[in-house]
Amino acid sequence: MRRRVVTVAIAALAALALLALLVAVGRWEKRRAAHEELAGMRTVLAAIGGNIVSPSLSGYRYGPPDCLAYHDRVMLLALQLCFDSEGRLVQAVDRRPDQPRYYSLEYEPSLSTIRFNRTTIDELLQLAASRTG
Amino acid sequence: MVVTFAAGSGFTPSLKRHASDTRWIVLMIVCAAALLDAIRRLVATRALPPRGLLRFGLLAATFLVVAVISTAWSVSPRLTFERAGSLTILFVLAAAIASSTARDVAARVRVFQGLAAGAIVVGLLGLFVLVFDYDAAYIGGEVWRYRGFGENPNTVAILAAAALPLILGLALRAGSRGRRAAWLAGGLLLVASIIASESRGGLLAAGAGTLIVAALGVEGLRNRTAAVAALVLVFAGGIALREALEPPPTPFASQVAPAPPPIPTKPVPPKKSKSKQHPRAKPGSPGKHAKRPSPTPRSIVPKVRKTALLPREEDEIGHPGLSKKSTTTLASGRLAAWSGALDLIGERPILGYGFGTEQKVFVDRWFYFNGGMTENSYLGLLLQVGAVGLALIFAMGAALAAGGLRALRVLRGDEQLLALMGLGVLVAACAIMVIQSYLYSVGNVATATVWISLFALAPVALEPRAAPKRIRAAAPEGVS
Numbered sequence: 344m345r346r347r348v349v350t351v352a353i354a355a356l357a358a359l360a361l362l363a364l365l366v367a368v369g370r371w372e373k374r375r376a377a378h379e380e381l382a383g384m385r386t387v388l389a390a391i392g393g394n395i396v397s398p399s400l401s402g403y404r405y406g407p408p409d410c411l412a413y414h415d416r417v418m419l420l421a422l423q424l425c426f427d428s429e430g431r432l433v434q435a436v437d438r439r440p441d442q443p444r445y446y447s448l449e450y451e452p453s454l455s456t457i458r459f460n461r462t463t464i465d466e467l468l469q470l471a472a473s474r475t476g
Numbered sequence: 477m478v479v480t481f482a483a484g485s486g487f488t489p490s491l492k493r494h495a496s497d498t499r500w501i502v503l504m505i506v507c508a509a510a511l512l513d514a515i516r517r518l519v520a521t522r523a524l525p526p527r528g529l530l531r532f533g534l535l536a537a538t539f540l541v542v543a544v545i546s547t548a549w550s551v552s553p554r555l556t557f558e559r560a561g562s563l564t565i566l567f568v569l570a571a572a573i574a575s576s577t578a579r580d581v582a583a584r585v586r587v588f589q590g591l592a593a594g595a596i597v598v599g600l601l602g603l604f605v606l607v608f609d610y611d612a613a614y615i616g617g618e619v620w621r622y623r624g625f626g627e628n629p630n631t632v633a634i635l636a637a638a639a640l641p642l643i644l645g646l647a648l649r650a651g652s653r654g655r656r657a658a659w660l661a662g663g664l665l666l667v668a669s670i671i672a673s674e675s676r677g678g679l680l681a682a683g684a685g686t687l688i689v690a691a692l693g694v695e696g697l698r699n700r701t702a703a704v705a706a707l708v709l710v711f712a713g714g715i716a717l718r719e720a721l722e723p724p725p726t727p728f729a730s731q732v733a734p735a736p737p738p739i740p741t742k743p744v745p746p747k748k749s750k751s752k753q754h755p756r757a758k759p760g761s762p763g764k765h766a767k768r769p770s771p772t773p774r775s776i777v778p779k780v781r782k783t784a785l786l787p788r789e790e791d792e793i794g795h796p797g798l799s800k801k802s803t804t805t806l807a808s809g810r811l812a813a814w815s816g817a818l819d820l821i822g823e824r825p826i827l828g829y830g831f832g833t834e835q836k837v838f839v840d841r842w843f844y845f846n847g848g849m850t851e852n853s854y855l856g857l858l859l860q861v862g863a864v865g866l867a868l869i870f871a872m873g874a875a876l877a878a879g880g881l882r883a884l885r886v887l888r889g890d891e892q893l894l895a896l897m898g899l900g901v902l903v904a905a906c907a908i909m910v911i912q913s914y915l916y917s918v919g920n921v922a923t924a925t926v927w928i929s930l931f932a933l934a935p936v937a938l939e940p941r942a943a944p945k946r947i948r949a950a951a952p953e954g955v956s
Contacts, residue, residue: 362541362545365542365545365827365864366545366548366549368826368827369545369546369548369549369826369827370548370549372549372823372824372825372826372827372862373549373824375823375824376823376824379823380823396773396775396776397776398776398779398780400776400780400783401735401736401780401782401783401784402783402784402785402786403783403785403786404785404786404787404788404789406789410786410789412783412784412786414735414736415735416735417734417735418732418733418734418735419732419733419734419735419736419784420732420733420784420786420797420798421735423786436792438798438799441800441801442801443792443793443798443799445816445819445841447839449839450551450552450829450833450836450837450839451551451552463773466773467773470773470776470780471780471783472783472785474780474781474782474783475782475783475784475785
């Protein structure tokens with residue numbers, strides 16, 4: 344009887360340890376994925392010049408998420424940044440390669456640590472909309 | 477229950493609205509009734525549920541545990557918890573039915589009859605829609621596709637694919653010609669519905685599931701060959717018809733707009749920005765971009781020339797105005813979307829983004845693809861619960877497949893045919909998984925039919941030698 348209790352206790356502890364391990368791995372994956380997406384977003388942002396207020400502004404779309412596009416030397420809509428209602432950068436797109444590269448935290452905007460002034464974003468959206476040709 | 481869930485994915489928004497709440501109430505009531513019945517039977521016989529069911533239940537429970545604790549790393553913890561809860565209710569319902577019917581072949585036949593009849597009623601309701609509200613019964617566009625009672629052409633097609641192995645098995649075991657004709661007529665109605673829906677995946681799944689039942693369940697070599705040949709002709713013919721009707725894809729011509737020529741202007745010193753950094757903005761590298769003294773939009777007004785409105789988010793990849801190359805149109809654009817889903821999976825491959833979050837994580841950005849989800853349950857599982865969750869589902873499927881095939885050699889009569897029907901549903905379910913995100917979504921039209929059938933197979937498949945003993949114990953005079 345006592346041996347059985349010990350076996351059950353060990354099994355329960357092992358199950359708990361496994362659950363804790365799963366949670367730890369799940370959260371580690373979450374942090375790592377967010378880090379990689381943010382790194383990708385920063386490369387797109389850097390390609391625009393590090394600032395969303397840029398003369399290369401070339402396109403827009405009201406969302407959510409609200410998006411601004413920027414041209415490079417070749418393509419009109421080469422780069423794209425999208426923001427949530429609080430100004431967090433939740434998506435960046437690089438269309439310069441043959442296959443576009445997407446970096447997104449649209450599924451959980453709170454993971455994004457890149458934030459811009461929402462008023463500036465709204466002004467840029469209005470400006471882009473007024474220049475549509 | 478099958479009809480209520482079909483109405484939850486019904487052909488009109490008002491029907492969907494009314495049925496979307498009702499289906500959960502029906503699910504709870506049926507679950508409570510099945511649970512009470514299972515407990516009553518277990519208490520009466522003073523026995524535990526069959527060992528085979530306990531083994532399968534352990535795998536199912538492990539999957540549920542992973543689904544529930546994925547709340548800890550989910551991108552939407554509440555959604556994950558709710559979805560895991562609804563799947564738990566369905567698993568409890570299916571396990572209770574399996575426990576109640578494990579020792580009662582006639583009861584298991586009635587369960588399968590109920591599931592099959594539900595699918596046939598949905599097929600009949602589709603016919604009513606076709607007769608009384610023709611415009612609502614199909615989806616137009618380049619190809620006419622029948623949707624009948626369902627939300628889209630795939631809705632009824634996947635329910636029919638899951639139910640057809642049951643219907644064929646019931647037709648094979650029918651005691652009278654009249655009953656056999658009735659089941660076959662119901663089956664033909666569903667086959668016709670799938671063909672008219674032009675759902676290639678539905679046809680493939682229905683073909684695979686029914687072929688198993690026909691190849692192993694029809695008695696006599698001549699009858700068996702005729703049945704298999706007829707099924708191959710019908711389903712291959714349906715797929716060929718869809719291929720013939722499919723319009724050729726329009727040739728892709730990139731219309732990517734070139735960048736505007738540079739404006740030779742003197743550098744304008746930036747004005748002091750009136751807009752301030754957001755108070756909650758975090759310091760550090762990301763903030764650097766925002767914190768740097770930046771010109772207000774007004775300072776760039778003269779420099780910003782013609783702009784363009786971006787296409788819809790769901791059309792970005794493969795859009796002629798944005799893309800240098802086309803994306804594949806194969807499988808209605810699914811292959812291109814699956815490649816994108818694999819990229820997402822690669823970010824969190826072990827445990828995924830949290831159970832029930834597929835719709836939130838996967839964003840349709842493909843020009844030739846229409847769907848809010850990956851439309852593939854294997855990728856959907858990887859996305860939600862990673863390789864760990866998919867491995868558990870594989871383990872459940874492999875245990876049932878291996879055990880079910882072994883059981884066919886041991887079992888005889890109705891017990892054998894019921895195991896075969898369960899295997900047919902398993903094969904159809906695996907095929908549907910290739911074209912639909914459904915197995916883990918309780919609200920889906922086919923999910924309940926599949927899980928109830930699979931749980932009913934478990935006691936037999938995972939403990940086949942106990943089956944004859946159980947049958948003798950339950951009905952000493954013998955059940956054919």
